[in-house]
Amino acid sequence: xxxxxxxxxRRFGRNLAVAGVDLETGPGVFGLLGPNGAGKxxxxxxxxxxxxxxxxxLRLLGRDPxxxxxxxxxxxxxxxxxxxxxxxxxxxxAEFVEYFALLKEMPPARIPAAVTAxxxxxxxxxxxRAKLRTLSGGMLRRAGIAQAIVNDPELLLLDxxxxxxxxEQRVAFRALLRGLGEQATVVVSTHLVEDVGTAxxxxxxxxxxxxxxxxxxxxxxxxxxxxxxxxxxxxxxxxGAVLAEARS
Amino acid sequence: MTPAVVSLRxxxxxxxxxxxxxxxxxxLRLELKRNVVPYVLPLLAAVFYFDTFRTADxxxxxxxxxxxxIGDHILFEFCAFAGGMAAWAGSRERRRKALDLVAxxxxxxxxxxxVTLAGTLxxxxxxxxxxxxxxxxxxxxxxxxGGPPLWPVFAGxxxxxxxxxxxxxxxxxxxxxxxxxxxxxxxxxxxxxxxREALGVxxxxxxxxxxxxxxxxxxxxxxxxxxxxxxxxxxxxxxMGGIAVALLGVxxxxxxxxxxxxxxxxxxxxxxxxxxxxxxxxxVAVVLVAAGVAASWTAYSLAGTAKLTAAGWEIPALHDAAxxxxxxxxxxxxxxxxxxxxxxxxxxxxxxxDVAAALDPVAAEIAGLPGAPVRAEQxxxxxxxxxxxxxxxxxxxxxVLEYSGEEVGDLFGVFWGIPAGAGPxxxxxxxxxxxxxxxxxxxxxxxxxxxxxxxLGAAQQAxxxxxxxxxxxxxxxxxxxxxxxxxxxxxxxxxTAAASRFASLPGSARHAWxxxxxxxxxxxxxTAAQIP
Numbered sequence: 001x002x003x004x005x006x007x008x009x010r011r012f013g014r015n016l017a018v019a020g021v022d023l024e025t026g027p028g029v030f031g032l033l034g035p036n037g038a039g040k041x042x043x044x045x046x047x048x049x050x051x052x053x054x055x056x057x058l059r060l061l062g063r064d065p066x067x068x069x070x071x072x073x074x075x076x077x078x079x080x081x082x083x084x085x086x087x088x089x090x091x092x093x094a095e096f097v098e099y100f101a102l103l104k105e106m107p108p109a110r111i112p113a114a115v116t117a118x119x120x121x122x123x124x125x126x127x128x129r130a131k132l133r134t135l136s137g138g139m140l141r142r143a144g145i146a147q148a149i150v151n152d153p154e155l156l157l158l159d160x161x162x163x164x165x166x167x168e169q170r171v172a173f174r175a176l177l178r179g180l181g182e183q184a185t186v187v188v189s190t191h192l193v194e195d196v197g198t199a200x201x202x203x204x205x206x207x208x209x210x211x212x213x214x215x216x217x218x219x220x221x222x223x224x225x226x227x228x229x230x231x232x233x234x235x236x237x238x239x240g241a242v243l244a245e246a247r248s
Numbered sequence: 249m250t251p252a253v254v255s256l257r258x259x260x261x262x263x264x265x266x267x268x269x270x271x272x273x274x275x276l277r278l279e280l281k282r283n284v285v286p287y288v289l290p291l292l293a294a295v296f297y298f299d300t301f302r303t304a305d306x307x308x309x310x311x312x313x314x315x316x317x318i319g320d321h322i323l324f325e326f327c328a329f330a331g332g333m334a335a336w337a338g339s340r341e342r343r344r345k346a347l348d349l350v351a352x353x354x355x356x357x358x359x360x361x362x363v364t365l366a367g368t369l370x371x372x373x374x375x376x377x378x379x380x381x382x383x384x385x386x387x388x389x390x391x392x393x394g395g396p397p398l399w400p401v402f403a404g405x406x407x408x409x410x411x412x413x414x415x416x417x418x419x420x421x422x423x424x425x426x427x428x429x430x431x432x433x434x435x436x437x438x439x440x441x442x443x444r445e446a447l448g449v450x451x452x453x454x455x456x457x458x459x460x461x462x463x464x465x466x467x468x469x470x471x472x473x474x475x476x477x478x479x480x481x482x483x484x485x486x487x488m489g490g491i492a493v494a495l496l497g498v499x500x501x502x503x504x505x506x507x508x509x510x511x512x513x514x515x516x517x518x519x520x521x522x523x524x525x526x527x528x529x530x531x532v533a534v535v536l537v538a539a540g541v542a543a544s545w546t547a548y549s550l551a552g553t554a555k556l557t558a559a560g561w562e563i564p565a566l567h568d569a570a571x572x573x574x575x576x577x578x579x580x581x582x583x584x585x586x587x588x589x590x591x592x593x594x595x596x597x598x599x600x601x602d603v604a605a606a607l608d609p610v611a612a613e614i615a616g617l618p619g620a621p622v623r624a625e626q627x628x629x630x631x632x633x634x635x636x637x638x639x640x641x642x643x644x645x646x647x648v649l650e651y652s653g654e655e656v657g658d659l660f661g662v663f664w665g666i667p668a669g670a671g672p673x674x675x676x677x678x679x680x681x682x683x684x685x686x687x688x689x690x691x692x693x694x695x696x697x698x699x700x701x702x703x704l705g706a707a708q709q710a711x712x713x714x715x716x717x718x719x720x721x722x723x724x725x726x727x728x729x730x731x732x733x734x735x736x737x738x739x740x741x742x743x744t745a746a747a748s749r750f751a752s753l754p755g756s757a758r759h760a761w762x763x764x765x766x767x768x769x770x771x772x773x774x775t776a777a778q779i780p
Contacts, residue, residue, distance in 0.1 A: 048352040075354035086346025090282045099278055103353035103360065108270040147349075 001026050001059075002155055002185035003047065008056035010042050017042040019209035020056065029181035031200035031217070032189040033239060039209040040189040041083050044159050047187065048080040061154055076105055079153030083160050083189075085144040089133035093124050093143050096132055100147040118150040119143075121176060123169070137164040145173070149180065156186040162195050174199040197221075197235045205242050212246035272363060279367025285333050289375060295325050296379050304383045308653075309390035310595050312471030314383055315397045318404040319461040320443075322379050326408050327439045330372045331415035332432030337368040338419025339427050358500050358529060361420065369412050376408045377401075393577070393595035397471065399481035406488040407461045411435050413492045417499055455554040458561060459487045459547060466560075469653035472595045473628035474559035475571040480551075482566055487547035494540025500533035558628075579625060584608040586615050591625040596653060603678075607649070609719035610679045613755075617762055619686055624649040642685040649682050676716060683712045688770060706776040707769060710746035711762070717751050718758070746776040753780060 003025045010018040018039045034040050045051045046058060049065045061077055063070035087096060097118055101111045119128050122142040132140060141164045148156060158177075162170045177199040180186050190196065196203050197217050205213035205220070213220060217235060224237030229244060231237035300321035307313045338361070341347050350360060384396050418431045442460030458480050470476060554561045559572070581591040582604045588611035590604040607624050614620040621642050629652040642649050687708040704712065750758060761780055768774045 045348065048348070050348050050351045072354045075352060078352060080349065080352040082348040084345055084348075086341070086344045086349055088282065088340065088344055088346070090284075091278075095278055095282065099275070100349070100353065102271050102275050102278075103350060103355045105268075105271065105354050107267055108274055111274070 002061050003030075003187065004057075004059040005043075005047075006057045008043070008046065008053045008058055010039075010046060010051065011054045016209055018046070018053075021206075021209070021211055023204060023211060023214070025185060025187070025202060027181065027183060027185050028201040029177050029186045029188060029199050031196035031203040032187060032206065033191065033193060033196055033203060034189075034206035035191065035243065038206040040206055041159055042209075043206070044080075044157050044187065044189050045082075047155075048078065048082075048157050049075060050080075074155070076151070077154040078104075079148035079151060079156040081144045081148040081158045081161055085140065087132045087140060087143070090131060092129050092131050093119060093135070093146070094128040096143055097146045097150050101150045104151045106151050114150050114152075118146040121149065122146045123172060138166055138169060141165060142169065142173075145176075152184075154184050156180060156184055157189075158186065159189045160191075161188060162190065162192060170195070193235045193239050194233065197233070205239065207243055207246050210246075213242045272359070275360075275363045276366055276370075279363055280370055283367045283371050284336055285368055285371035285375070288329060288333060289371075292325065292329050292375060296322070296382070299325060300379065301382060305386070308468050308596070309387050309392070309598070310468060310470070310472060310653075311387060311391055311394045311397055312476050313466055313468055314387045314391075315400040316463065316466050316470075317383060318380060318400040319407075319463055320465070322376065322383075323404055323407045323461050324436075324439055324443070326372065326376060327411045327435040328432040330408055331411045331418075331435035332428040333372065334365070334368050334412040334415030335419035335431040336428040337364050338416035339423035339425075340364065340419075342423030343425060356529070361416075361499070365413070365416050368416065369409065372408055372412055373405060376405060380404070390598070391595070392597040393593070394471065397476065399476075399478045403461050403481040403484040403488075406485045406492070410488040410492045410495075413495045417495050420499060421502075455561070456548060456551050458551045458554055459484055461488070467629040467654065469593065469595065469629050470560070472577075472593055472653065473574055475573075475575060476560055477562050477567060477571055479563035479566040480554070480561050483547045483550045483563060487544050487551070490540045490543030490545075490547060492540070493543065494537050497533045497536025497538075497540055500529055501537060581625075584612065586612045587622065588612065588615065589623040591623065593626045593653065596626060606678050607682055610682055610715060613715045613719055613758070614683075614686060614762065617686075617759070617766055619647055619689070619766075621649040621682060621686070622646045624651060624682065626651060626653060628652070629654045642682075642689065647686075649685075651678070651681055679716055679719065680712065683715060687712055705772045706743050707746070707774045707779055708772070710743045710776050710779050711750060711769065713743070713747035714750035714758070717747070718755070742776050746779040750779050 001024045003023060005021055005023040008018060008021045009016070021039075021043060023043075032040050032043065042051070046053055047060060049060070049071055052066065058065060060074045063074050065071040065074050088099075091099065094115055097115045098111055101114055102108075106114060116125075116128075119125055122145050124139060124142050124146060127135065127139060132143060135143065141161065145158070145161055148158065161177075162173055165173060174195065177186055177188065181199075181201065188195065188200065200217055203213070203215065203217050203220055204211050213223070220238040220242065221234045222238065224231065224234060224239070224241040227237065227241040227244075229237045229240030231240050300317050303321055304314050304317045307317075341350055351357075353360075380401055388396065414435065415428075415431045419427050439460075439462065442457065443462035445457035445460060461484050550563050550565055553565065554563050556562075557572075577594055579591040580594050580597045580600050581589050582600055583589045584604065586608070588608055590600065590607055592600045592603055603624070611621065611624070619642070623646075625648060627650045684704065688704060750761075753761070757780075762769070765774060
């Protein structure tokens with residue numbers, strides 16, 4: 001299992017953001033669904049080794065991120081796109097991706113080709129020399145995805161990756177996700193259920209810091225059949241039904 | 249999938265090190281390329297030109313004097329810019345909300361921020377050295393003696409480094425958009441406080457202000473007759489270097505302490521200072537802090553032992569007695585047709601013609617008379633007179649007029665920012681320096697030589713004025729209020745009238761009258777009315 005989470009809890013003062021989550025997943029695209037404030041971003045940040053759990057155990061890529069050496073190894077094999085991507089406006093797209101390739105300690109000789117490939121994969125080849133301050137929100141998001149995938153990560157964590165992307169780019173991005181998921185574990189946090197339905201092989205639904213559903217998109221769709229849950233698509237109705245059940 | 253990461257197997261250590269160095273080099277290239285400092289360089293260059301460059305340009309081309317602007321002006325400008333820019337760079341990750349992103353990477357936070365600091369410091373040091381070059385290159389073209397002093401450059405560079413690290417540390421620990429301007433203002437105030445203390449530094453109550461790289465403007469011939477001891481710059485470099493090293497240690501130690509403080513696995517890794525560093529970092533950090541504090545404290549203690557000598561401040565523990573010997577030199581001299589010889593220190597060779605042009609006509613008027621100087625030579629401004637530099641005087645047998653570099657500088661060139669010729673007193677004052685002792689002191693008076701000029705009586709003043717007018721000094725010399733015309737004495741009009749009468753005499757008649765009445769004139773027994 002590339003992600004093995006057992007009883008993980010995370011508190012911020014009195015606020016319990018993640019409450020005893022258990023989760024296991026291997027290669028493939030894993031969708032993390034849930035309403036705003038469900039704890040998706042906090043869980044993803046713990047998986048990105050940015051914050052540590054208040055309780056519980058977390059093993060990523062077979063290693064314990066609580067220790068220095070294993071954590072460093074995890075980070076070398078990790079790709080992460082935060083919900084709010086911070087960027088340096090004076091950097092060009094290529095420089096931004098190169099900067100993170102260097103921070104990820106990729107072999108310097110491999111970086112130029114890896115940067116070019118990552119930028120091309122998010123369809124920003126024509127903007128490689130454009131400064132980040134000149135890009136639109138969607139392009140910035142794609143630049144963020146490029147830095148996340150530049151090191152061909154074994155564990156890729158994407159927090160709201162399709163926010164700000166136009167429909168054409170979203171379709172292309174889902175194809176990219178499916179390609180990445182063939183070899184790596186890709187965890188996508190989103191509140192857009194259509195992303196999950198088309199790209200994910202497995203999905204978990206979080207609410208109030210807990211996982212209230214874990215299964216395939218088809219199983220989530222099935223949970224909505226025969227209910228009066230709101231939603232325009234079958235998957236949305238399944239999403240609504242699970243949430244309603246969890247809150248009842 | 250094969251991950252594109254560096255192998256962590258133990259047998260590959262040298263290769264890893266090389267890869268790490270190459271990666272650090274590329275990171276530094278990126279930081280240099282996209283650093284914020286180049287954006288403010290035009291503004292810094294403008295401030296440098298209007299303050300530092302113009303000030304230095306107004307100083308005589310004497311290396312030590314020109315180099316004094318490094319501590320007094322360049323650092324003053326750099327402390328605000330360097331501190332502010334470094335704070336801006338240090339707070340970048342938090343300001344740009346990039347902490348999550350960078351914290352998820354394996355590169356240790358100290359390594360990451362070190363590269364950012366190095367990029368910022370690289371630009372600032374480059375700008376500083378460019379500023380030094382802009383001062384030193386014109387000086388090299390104009391100076392006729394000596395060479396560029398390097399200790400002010402070292403002390404200045406240490407100042408730039410320490411304010412940069414202070415600013416960077418403030419940016420890291422207190423990130424925010426107002427950090428940079430607040431740091432810039434704070435450092436400016438700190439520099440001003442240090443400058444103010446340095447201006448008034450005396451042996452009592454303490455000499456700690458010598459640690460400030462700012463200083464009072466030196467005399468114009470500083471480093472010309474005596475070596476400028478590097479004692480004070482050495483303590484400044486030690487003090488500021490110690491602060492810089494200790495701050496680097498604090499930055500590294502902060503990471504290590506955060507790593508150790510809470511229970512394992514229960515601390516926030518986010519941002520700076522994040523965990524992820526091993527015991528070696530903690531050890532190095534502690535060593536850096538200890539070494540930095542020790543160096544600064546040692547420098548502080550050394551500064552407290554400083555003594556003021558003729559050649560400047562000395563610190564006994566650092567002082568090289570061999571440097572106390574006067575600097576040997578061969579003066580540049582020129583002889584007038586009448587035999588009067590004018591000599592200047594080779595550092596002032598550029599002024600020889602002007603000095604001779606001022607003194608030769610006056611010397612010709614009194615040539616051959618008892619006590620008339622046969623030569624004029626430049627002596628040190630500092631250490632020659634009991635109370636610092638003083639007026640010119642005549643001493644020795646045959647009499648020699650001794651004048652200081654201050655007087656040379658007062659006469660010629662753009663000096664202290666005032667263009668030559670702006671004041672009518674300058675040339676006249678220099679000539680009066682020759683005539684005053686001649687008209688008031690008995691010949692070969694060694695005692696009078698060191699006591700400064702005697703106030704002129706009315707008759708002496710009238711004769712001096714006449715000689716100066718006839719020496720084609722230009723306009724009549726200005727009235728020196730208070731030096732003559734005591735209560736009940738002759739009015740200025742009477743003196744002027746006497747001077748006019750005397751000046752209208754043929755040169756040979758004036759000379760003959762002076763030869764006959766010089767002793768009485770010096771004794772003050774001749775009145776203005778008795779002057780022919």
